[in-house]
Amino acid sequence: MRLVVCLKQVPDASEVKIDPIKGTMVRAGVPSIANPYDMHALEEALRLKDKYGARVSILTMGPPQATDVIKRAVSLGADDGVLLSDRAFAGSDTLATSYILAQAIRKMGEEEPVDVVLCGKMAIDGDTAQVGPGIGSRLDCAVTTYVVGVRSLDKDKKTLVVERRLERGVEVVEADMPVLLTVNKEANEIRYAALPALIESIKYEVPVWTAGDVQLDLAQCGLKGSPTQVKKIFPPPQKDIETVMVTDTISDPAQIAKLLVDKIEEAGMLA
Amino acid sequence: MAAIEKYDLIVVGAGPAGSAAALVAARAGLKVIIFERGEFPGSKNMFGGVLFGHEINELIPNYWETAPVERALIEERYFLVSGNSATTIAMRTKDFAEPPYNGFSVLRARFDKWFADQAVEAGALLVCETLVESLIMDHGKCVGVKTGRADGDVYADCVIVAEGANSLLTRDAGIHAEWKTNEVGVGVKELIKMPKDVLENRFNLTGQEGVSMRILGLTKGMTGGVFLYTNKETVSLGFVAMIEDLAARGFKPNDLMEEIKSNPMIAPFIEGGSTVEYTAHMVPEQGYKSVPRLVHDGLLIAGDAAMISNLLTGEGANLAVTTGRLAGEAVVAAKAAGDYSALGLYSYQNALDASYVMKDLKQFKGFAGYLHGNPDLMDLYPQLANEFLKGLLTADGTPRGAKAKALLAEVKKKKSLFGIAKDLWRGWRVIK
Ligand SMILES: Cc1cc2nc3c(=O)[nH]c(=O)nc-3n(C[C@H](O)[C@H](O)[C@H](O)COP(=O)(O)OP(=O)(O)OC[C@H]3O[C@@H](n4cnc5c(N)ncnc54)[C@H](O)[C@@H]3O)c2cc1C
Numbered sequence: 046m047r048l049v050v051c052l053k054q055v056p057d058a059s060e061v062k063i064d065p066i067k068g069t070m071v072r073a074g075v076p077s078i079a080n081p082y083d084m085h086a087l088e089e090a091l092r093l094k095d096k097y098g099a100r101v102s103i104l105t106m107g108p109p110q111a112t113d114v115i116k117r118a119v120s121l122g123a124d125d126g127v128l129l130s131d132r133a134f135a136g137s138d139t140l141a142t143s144y145i146l147a148q149a150i151r152k153m154g155e156e157e158p159v160d161v162v163l164c165g166k167m168a169i170d171g172d173t174a175q176v177g178p179g180i181g182s183r184l185d186c187a188v189t190t191y192v193v194g195v196r197s198l199d200k201d202k203k204t205l206v207v208e209r210r211l212e213r214g215v216e217v218v219e220a221d222m223p224v225l226l227t228v229n230k231e232a233n234e235i236r237y238a239a240l241p242a243l244i245e246s247i248k249y250e251v252p253v254w255t256a257g258d259v260q261l262d263l264a265q266c267g268l269k270g271s272p273t274q275v276k277k278i279f280p281p282p283q284k285d286i287e288t289v290m291v292t293d294t295i296s297d298p299a300q301i302a303k304l305l306v307d308k309i310e311e312a313g314m315l316a
Numbered sequence: 317m318a319a320i321e322k323y324d325l326i327v328v329g330a331g332p333a334g335s336a337a338a339l340v341a342a343r344a345g346l347k348v349i350i351f352e353r354g355e356f357p358g359s360k361n362m363f364g365g366v367l368f369g370h371e372i373n374e375l376i377p378n379y380w381e382t383a384p385v386e387r388a389l390i391e392e393r394y395f396l397v398s399g400n401s402a403t404t405i406a407m408r409t410k411d412f413a414e415p416p417y418n419g420f421s422v423l424r425a426r427f428d429k430w431f432a433d434q435a436v437e438a439g440a441l442l443v444c445e446t447l448v449e450s451l452i453m454d455h456g457k458c459v460g461v462k463t464g465r466a467d468g469d470v471y472a473d474c475v476i477v478a479e480g481a482n483s484l485l486t487r488d489a490g491i492h493a494e495w496k497t498n499e500v501g502v503g504v505k506e507l508i509k510m511p512k513d514v515l516e517n518r519f520n521l522t523g524q525e526g527v528s529m530r531i532l533g534l535t536k537g538m539t540g541g542v543f544l545y546t547n548k549e550t551v552s553l554g555f556v557a558m559i560e561d562l563a564a565r566g567f568k569p570n571d572l573m574e575e576i577k578s579n580p581m582i583a584p585f586i587e588g589g590s591t592v593e594y595t596a597h598m599v600p601e602q603g604y605k606s607v608p609r610l611v612h613d614g615l616l617i618a619g620d621a622a623m624i625s626n627l628l629t630g631e632g633a634n635l636a637v638t639t640g641r642l643a644g645e646a647v648v649a650a651k652a653a654g655d656y657s658a659l660g661l662y663s664y665q666n667a668l669d670a671s672y673v674m675k676d677l678k679q680f681k682g683f684a685g686y687l688h689g690n691p692d693l694m695d696l697y698p699q700l701a702n703e704f705l706k707g708l709l710t711a712d713g714t715p716r717g718a719k720a721k722a723l724l725a726e727v728k729k730k731k732s733l734f735g736i737a738k739d740l741w742r743g744w745r746v747i748k
Contacts, residue, residue: 210629227728239466241320247441 046099046200048090049150050163051180052126053080053109055170063280070278079114082165086228088235089195090163091122097198100124100157101180103231106134106142112251120238120246127153131256133263138271139171143179145266150184150258160203162225165190174227181225189218190227287312325647326461327440327631328448328485330357330432332633333619334478337647339375342438343646349470350432350440351463354514355448356578358428361480362505362595364529364552367427368419368634375641376434378415383430385420386547387526388413395581396698399532400545413525419634421526421545421552423507451489451615457657458615466725473656474614474647478640481598481620487689490616492608497560499623501540501601505554506577507593508651510684512549517583519544519546530630533698534576537691538562539601540686542576543630544585551586553577556716558601558688569596592633598623599632604674604681611657611665612647618643627677628683628747635673637719642667682746690739692731700727 056075059295064071090101101116103126106173114124129149137145150159162184164177174190181188191209196217198205203222210229238246256263291308293309295301309315327334330352342348354360374381380388391408412418419494436442448607452460452469460471477485481500483722486492531542540557555576562569576582599620600606605625610616610694612723619625626635646664650656687693709715709721727733 226345238467240443240463240470241591242321242441243443243465247443 046093046097046161047154047157047159048093048099048101048161048163049104049153049159050083050087050101050118050123051104051146051165051177052083052087052114053105053165053168054078054107054114055080055168058169061170063278077110077113079117080165080168080170081227082164082167082169082230084235085225085230085232086163086177087121087123088116088226088233089226089228091236092122092291093121093195093198097200098170099160102126102153104153105129105147106137106145109253114245116249116250118246119249120243121236122238122242125263125281125311126251128251128253129255129259130253133256133267136268136271137266138273139175139179139295140264140272141270143176143183144270146176147183147259147260149157149254150180152254152259153176156287158223159226160222161205162186162223166227166229177225177227184223184225187220187222187224188227189220189224190254192228193232195226219315318360320467320470321347322696323347323408324651325476326470326472326475327348327353327478327642328461328475329478329480329619330354330435330442330444331361331428331478331480331622331636332431333621334476335428335431335435335638336371336375336637337476337478337618337644338435338440339438340641340644341442341481342435345439346648346651348395348435348440350435351446351448351474352432352441352442352444352483356429356444357432358496361428362503362597363424364485364528364545364630365421365424365504365633366419366545368629368631368637369417369423371634371637371641372431373416375637375661378429380415380417380420383420383422385398385422387421387521388417388524389419389528389545390525391527392714393529395529395531395699397531397579397581398526398699398702400580401702402533403698403705404421406525409442410499413523414638421528421547423547423550426572428733429701430593435700438735439476442729448479448485452551453489467583470677474616474650476616476618476640476643476647478617478619478636479621480503481600482615483623485620486617489615491612495600495606495623497563498558499600499602499606499686501556501558501599502562502569503554503556503599504573504596505592505594506551506573506591507547508553508589508594509549509588509592510551510589515546515549516612518688521546525687534579534582535572535694536565537695538565538567539687539691539694541683541694542582544582550592553582555588556599558684559625561688564617593728599651602628602678602735603627604685605685607677611661614656614661615659616643616646616664624673624677626680627687628680629676631676638671639668639671642671686746689708690742693739700730703727729739 054073054077060075062071094101101123103115103123111127169172171296184265193205193210194208196206205217266276317723324346327338327350330350338348338350390412394746396403440706448461448462450462451458458475464468481722526546529544534542537555538561542555545552601624610622618639624635625632643664646661650660650661
């Protein structure tokens with residue numbers, strides 16, 4: 046069985062600031078990390094590997110230093126990885142990115158067929174949640190989003206059962222493989238690398254694919270292939286929040302609730 | 317996963333001592349692995365500080381061309397503070413602004429990473445985010461280390477411990493007792509950011525020049541002192557104090573730091589700046605008297621872990637580089653001779669004894685005790701100097717001769733001239 050995890054290197058969101066005048070993200074000096082959602086996707090893949098046996102391969106698109114996140118994945122138990130790095134990919138929006146990644150996964154599949162592609166729910170530097178499903182539809186495979194766990198997997202029947210977190214509950218879905226999953230953070234807790242794998246990962250030389258290594262229509266890559274244009278980035282305006290202190294001596298929960306509802310209605314916050 | 321292969325040398329800690337040791341051993345072709353508990357080398361480290369460059373330049377000629385240095389220090393100011401007054405003694409020389417420079421202010425998070433990278437380029441394997449929990453001993457011989465990771469035991473012919481001042485590994489191995497509270501101090505530092513031109517005007521600097529200041533009179537008699545270093549766009553301000561003194565006086569380091577920052581003589585140096593980092597770290601205080609046995613079967617100790625630092629001159633990191641280097645060279649020699657016993661590694665001790673490191677340490681061995689026994693030095697003396705000089709400089713119609721007499725009488729009330737002479741004499745004796 047072959048699993049591919051799409052792992053993105055992102056700026057550490059907790060340290061990114063917005064330039065209030067220019068309205069651009071100040072990325073200088075901000076450390077890079079692996080997108081947290083993708084790490085949970087990786088952990089889910091590693092659990093499948095532990096349970097059912099599989100080869101876990103990492104796919105990353107980014108600048109040359111993005112090999113760091115692939116090495117990190119290898120330290121946790123991934124078997125190998127590929128970095129897609131080319132100037133032709135710069136400026137890709139979700140449409141172009143999902144195209145490039147899908148083509149790369151096709152190429153990975155030539156060597157050994159891919160059964161499951163795992164992505165994080167979204168990347169924390171864009172929050173679009175579009176790339177995962179975009180890859181799935183291009184690969185023309187089943188897509189299940191917001192996965193919080195894989196319940197079971199049948200290697201012979203080539204199916205798996207996942208739990209999806211929806212607004213009103215958990216949905217249990219069976220899907221045919223190949224399938225693409227996008228994974229939520231609640232899915233699992235990320236493991237701590239054992240030393241032998243960590244040492245291997247430091248020595249691991251990550252293969253790098255450029256545009257020429259993958260079958261690509263360059264018109265669909267990079268800025269050229271990206272209809273999305275970011276006009277402006279701004280932090281959501283701080284709303285002036287009025288605090289109302291409710292003082293009363295009642296202790297019955299039902300009455301407290303009623304009082305609160307009254308106050309909220311009074312404030313015109315209920316439509 | 318295959319078992320981890322055996323190494324020639326394991327280095328614990330990627331501070332200046334560990335990276336220097338790994339660098340020389342890797343250059344000589346040894347198989348070297350370095351363990352660092354931080355996310356990257358330097359991520360957990362801090363110092364004043366100045367890196368005196370002589371030692372590093374021997375290992376990496378013209379290091380300043382590639383190392384992330386801040387400012388070439390061309391001036392050392394002694395600043396004696398009391399109340400609203402300060403007396404300054406300063407030495408500035410343009411010669412220190414020229415290669416090979418005397419020393420640079422550096423920020424450890426950047427410098428240590430660069431230095432460790434030099435060892436990696438020479439062939440050492442650097443493993444970060446991995447804590448060495450204990451040394452693996454076999455019949456009194458060190459044969460490897462146990463790390464905090466699963467399947468985390470690693471074996472080697474020799475281990476160099478360069479874990480810094482906290483030295484838990486060597487303590488747990490029974491090489492020394494827990495450091496006493498008068499053997500170690502705590503250092504606290506704030507990194508204060510300000511625009512480059514403001515900083516340069518404030519300290520009268522151009523280009524890459526920088527100053528360092530040693531400030532006396534603000535530690536309330538505690539053995540230690542306040543320091544200030546200029547970096548490119550930040551000022552490092554902090555203090556070091558003996559743990560025993562802090563505990564005895566019940567001071568919280570933060571409170572003392574706040575007091576220092578708001579002192580009328582200090583505040584103008586940092587005015588308008590914003591604190592971007594606050595760190596604390598241990599520092600060896602006693603020098604020679606605390607140094608444990610450094611050579612054991614399969615094991616050497618280097619840097620702060622060996623308690624090698626010099627309170628008087630403010631040196632530590634450069635001594636760590638030298639001790640690390642000498643330890644690394646001893647391992648290279650031991651490998652050539654095929655003897656990693658204490659005897660086979662003893663060239664480390666011989667080299668240390670022959671170098672300035674041990675000579676200085678021996679020379680200044682009474683210094684910390686002298687300071688500790690004379691709280692007046694940290695407190696009263698700056699006050700006396702300021703009062704005497706201020707009085708002398710005040711033009712108030714009193715004849716200067718009569719004035720000097722009166723001022724001296726004031727001084728005598730606080731400290732007898734005999735007492736002063738005794739302190740000076742004893743001070744001279746301990747460093748002579
Ligand atoms: C406030 C202050 C100001 C100073 N100012 C100066 C100055 O201006 N100039 C100067 O030359 N010196 C100065 N020093 C002293 C200087 O910082 C030290 O002498 C120097 O850092 C010693 O280097 P080292 O490599 O021995 O130890 P460290 O720099 O402490 O490095 C030890 C390394 O080992 C790692 N480590 C520790 N334990 C483990 C473990 N169990 N497993 C894995 N890794 C581990 C640590 O994370 C660290 O990276 C100052 C010190 C302080 C506290």
